[in-house]
Every structure is written in structure tokens, then in C-alpha cells.
Amino acid sequence: MAQPSSPTGRKKRPSLADVANHAGVSQGAVSKVIRKAYGVSPTMQQRVQQSIEALGYRPRTGARSLRGQTFTIAISSEIPQIGNDFFTQVTNGAARRLTGSGYQLIIAPALAGEGDQHVLESLVDREVDGIIAISLDVSRTTLDRLAEYVPIVLIGRHDEPQNYDTVTNDDAAGVMLAMGHLLELGHKRIAHLTVKPTADLPGSRPPHAIRQETYETQMLKHGLHPHVLYADASEASAYDTARLLLDDQEPPTAIFAGNDTLAIGALRAAAERGLTARDVSIVGYDNIELAGHPLVSLTTVDQYGATTGEAAVDLLMERIAESRTEPRHVKLDPKLVVRGSSSEPGMSDKRYVEPGRFSPSPRLTQSR
Amino acid sequence: MAQPSSPTGRKKRPSLADVANHAGVSQGAVSKVIRKAYGVSPTMQQRVQQSIEALGYRPRTGARSLRGQTFTIAISSEIPQIGNDFFTQVTNGAARRLTGSGYQLIIAPALAGEGDQHVLESLVDREVDGIIAISLDVSRTTLDRLAEYVPIVLIGRHDEPQNYDTVTNDDAAGVMLAMGHLLELGHKRIAHLTVKPTADLPGSRPPHAIRQETYETQMLKHGLHPHVLYADASEASAYDTARLLLDDQEPPTAIFAGNDTLAIGALRAAAERGLTARDVSIVGYDNIELAGHPLVSLTTVDQYGATTGEAAVDLLMERIAESRTEPRHVKLDPKLVVRGSSSEPGMSDKRYVEPGRFSPSPRLTQSR
């Protein structure tokens, strides 16, 4: 299969040679005009331009790729699940930064749970000029190897590799903000809901691991018992896990989730039980667009996804234009965004609220 | 600018010629092995395979593109806004259908409001083997022209073009379901919140236009006054518009939104005012993942995004493999999903609910 007969009946696009013929000049001249290269008289420029428009000519990227660039930047990631993921923010930032640059952004999605190493390989096959990778499950070895062929920026992981750049947010600082907030409010039993650690990749420091570490450190520092729960990286799995947690003999008064998608799953479990933020405060991480919606109103840590995307593009462009070779590692400062899903812990006797009426008590949306 | 010096220092990937040398055979032979083409002895197959693995060879897509295929399917759309858009469902369906086929799916995002004609052009430049377009603002003329070079499937629009295929859902039927539901519940003042119609494209029948038409027809048929409001295609704009609507002298008892993102904006405005589904019922269209979340619980019309994506891939593969030329137009049947955001209209005196406590009254999630 995958062996289709050559598509017959399709129209042939005009080639550079066609333009050259039409204009009565050499191919080299046409090429120069297209690339706005040096050594073209205004007359020539005009003549060629006219032929290009007359024929509707556009250079084929494939042919260009043989000799150099494809003017394509790719971003690879798993397909986002619920909500407007961190990933989408990054993509938006990257796309915005690339507008008008002549580069086309493409997204190469990996199916959830499929792993995206083969997607990265396939991008290298396509000779994109740069790759922005949001990959938790690709080994440093693989990334190192691929980085020999194309500039790569890795998002999120705190590895500090030699051959490619990274953009991260200061996850430790972010967790300190979140935990500080909950501790100040007076919470003692704070659980941490995060994703199952993936297969150990030597030297890889994924964001969730750092968040968990920092959580544990903070708990111990305040003489409290860390309580970590693992879920799959989906809202549904977080929901299931949170259900078990909330039905516990002695449920926590606060849940700090490793990211907003998980937090929203926890929120669902809480809502279903008619709990309010006084019963169980929930704090996430990412500040996805949905978190700000009043129906959700999730306290969370903003890690500036769009800025991350922009920074990644800048790093790639540096490598492409100036062929920089020393790695750069950009770290952004996160910000706490306090919303309705966190409050002081209430009295310990259960306040029952009409089912389906989880609602954030104080409706403030301040940040600090 | 955009004229970077050729990236120095980058490693060269092994080429087919390198493999041929290493194995001591001709390039043609290697090519055949790679493509699993006819006329290769097991010995040859093995020998070449070994060299390929030894060198870590992978064929360059760019070079392949000169002679035929790129094994790439592209899907073009504006970057999704809030929630897990219809677009994401389509993408998921398409990606799933393509797994194991040897084809790589790429997404080419257009910046919101930028129009995606130039994105489509750029995909043709990249000689992808097929394009799935979710484009509201590209003219039929343009699509017709591009379809001469590459198979295209247009999603959503009810045009019935000659040169490319379409996958749509039966929007008229969907609206009848939604309106039937509201009318049965006893609503009389039903407003329709939809997106501003884009610049007139001759012959283009975008889904929102059809939904609006059907809404109007249904209202008139029941002796009611249609009331249509326009917003930009964003949650925020829908929120703004819904606010005005709800603060009206005589607000509607139900809002039928042109899609779920708009509905969620309306929901926000309602929530903010402490209204419940009895005060104002809200019905959307798309059944995005978020609509099923109990914090949102939106009654909506499911238009089977994933199935749409799968169908689109199938149509493309047909065109690629069998070079079918007659157009096919697939129309899927939508389904009403009743959730908490719709109920019978309540008494006309305002029931005030604690601010921030919009909550869907009956928590059923049945469908029919």
C-alpha cells in the first residue's frame, strides 16, 4: 500500500525554466530576481517580474531544499487535549513572530501517547529550517543527533544540552509561588496531582518532575507530609484520580495540580461533589485561556506560553542567520494568578452544596 | 533579510548515493529497496537494508518531491481559539486515520484574522500530496485553481464545487434539532448569536450562513420574530455581545449560538449575572470537548469532527491512489446533545442567584 500510481491528470505548475523562456532570459537571471539577489538591472527585474505574474509562477520548496533552505519552521507536539493548551499559546507566539518573515510555520502533531520521535525524524526528512520541540519523551541522545542536521529549540525541559537551545520557565519559582499562596491561606493537607513520570530519559529534567520535587521540598520545609498522586496526561484521568482522592477518609484541603488540564479534571470531581473552594482549593499551572473563564476561574501559575514561542523563534533565527553554535538557554519568570478556585480552608464539617454547583467563592482576578 | 548565509557547520545527511556506495550496488537498486518496489532479490534487499541501517539513511522528502510524492497531508485552518475546537477534532480524526499509512500530517495555521489563502499557496509550493482546508474566507476561484495541482477537501462549506471534494454536516438538520428542542421547551424569544458574515465569496455557502438561514426560517414558521446578533469569532466578542443582549429591556429566554465557542462566551455573560438555564437557555453547535465538562454542561449539536477528519483523509487517499476525478460531497448527520444549559423558561421575574453561581440546573447528559 501507500504506493499510489503517479497522479495523472494533474496540471503541471510552471517552472523556473518556463519563466526564463517566457521572458527570454536565462534561468540564472530569473533565480536572482526571485531571491532579490545582487546583480540584476531594473529592466531585467521588471521583465522577469512580468513573466512571473503572467505565468503565476511560484518556486517549489522541494527543489529549493536540495540547495539550501525551505523557509519552513516546524513545531512538534502531541495534539492538545482539553482546553487551549500551553502548546497553543506557544504556537500562537511563534506564528506571530514569524509573520512577514517569509517563513511558514507548520505544526507536526503526534498522536497522544504515540511518542513523537518519529515525527521529529520526519521533520528532518523534510529539511525544515528549524524545529521547536515540546517533547517530553524524546531522549537527549536523539535530540543531540537531530540537532546536528537542523537547529532545534526544546521547550519546557530543564536539560541544559550542548547542541541545541532551550526555553523554559522557572518551574521551581512557579511552584514556590503556588505553594506559598496555599500555605499563606492556611492549608496543611496539600496534595499534588501530576502526570505519571515517563520512561526515564537520562539527563532529562521534565517540568513536571521539577514541579513535583519543589512541591515535596516545600512541604517538608513546612513540616508537612507530601502526598503525590499520578494521573495520565488528560482531563479525564485527572478527574478519576481526583475522585478517589476526594472520597478519601481524610481528603486534602487543597490540590496543587501539575498543570491546568489536570486541575480542571480535579475541578470537575470537586464540582460533582458540590464542593467549593473552601472545601478544597485547587491550583493549576499554565494559565490556559480557559482558566480565566468565570465558569472555571482557576488559580494558576502563568508561564507565558506566547512569549516562550516568540523566544524560541528568535533563537532559531539566530542560529539560522548567524550560525551561532554555542547553546543558549532562556528561562522565563512565571507569575501567580489568583482566581476563585483557591481560598482559606473552611470548617472541617462538610458544607453540602447543591450538586453541580461548584463555584469559586471570591470572584477576584488579581495577580501578583 | 531572510537571506541567511548558508548554514555552515551542519552535518550532511547520508544520501542514497552514499548507501549505494556502501553496499556496492547501484542507486536504482537502493531506490527500489526503499520503495519496496518490484524486482529486488532477497539478497539485495538484505544487503541494502544493512547499509541503510549502518549509515542511518533516510530519504529526503525534498528530493522525492521533484519526482512525485512527499507523503505529506496538510490541514490548514486558523489557530483555534478557546476550548478544544471543532478543528482539533477534525485534526485528531485525520491523524488517527493516517497512522501507519506512511503519510505525515502537518497543520499549517493561519493567524486569526489573517486569511489563509497564502497558507494554502504555500502548501502547494511544498507539494503536499493532499490538503484538508477549513477555510471560510477563500474564494471558490482560488480553491478551483489550487485543486488543479493537488487534491483538496474543503470542510464545512456547502459549496458543491466541481474540482474538489467536501465534507460537511447537515447544518440545516442540526439547527432544526436545536431549534426544535428550544421550541418544545416552550421558548418564544430565541435570539441567534453568530459570527459576522465575511466578505461575500460568490458561490460560497459557509456553515454559519446556513445555520442562520435555518434559524430564521424556523422562527418565522412558528410565527416568531428572528433576532440575530453578530460577534467576532471569539469567546470574548461573544461575551461582549451577549452582555448587551442580556441587559436588554426584554432579554431573550434562549440564545442559540452559531458555535460552541460563542455559546461559551454567552454562558460567561449569563454566569456573571447569576442567571440559570431557567432564565436564559443557551444552545451551541459543535459539541467541543469542553461542552461536556460539568462546569460548562452545554446543550449543543454534535457534528462529529473526528469522523469528518477521517472522511476527509479517505477522500484524499481515493484521489491519490485511484486518481478519481469526479467530485464527491460527503454530508454527515448531526446529533443533538442535551445538557444542563437548556431548560424550560422560568417565571419572568428575575431569580437572583449569588454572583458567580451560574449552574446548569438539571444535570442530565442524555442525547437523542
Next chain:
DNA sequence: GTCACATCGGAAATCCATTTCACTTGACCG
């Protein structure tokens, strides 16, 4: 032992844009 035929492998042409290099202009200077 010979002929017909199928199978396999190699050489070379092809796809298209870029780039090098040698060449032709024309202008300008002394």
C-alpha cells in the same frame, strides 16, 4: 544442448532551483 522467457541490476535521464564561473557588455579614465 538450445531456446524462450522471466528476473534482476545498472546506467542514465529526469524533476527544479541555486550557484559558480566565465564571458560580454558598457562606462569611464587617462
Next chain:
DNA sequence: CGGTCAAGTGAAATGGATTTCCGATGTGAC
């Protein structure tokens, strides 16, 4: 007015995989 130099142009090589075509080899039949 011959010579120098810069600017502009064209021919040809290049990059990598596919495909066609032809020749070489091997198989089986008679």
C-alpha cells in the same frame, strides 16, 4: 582612443531520489 573595471548575463554543474530502458543472468522446457 586603447585599456581597465564593474555590472549584468548565460551555460553548466549541483543536489537527491525516481524511473525508464537495456543488458546480463538464471530457469525451465523441449
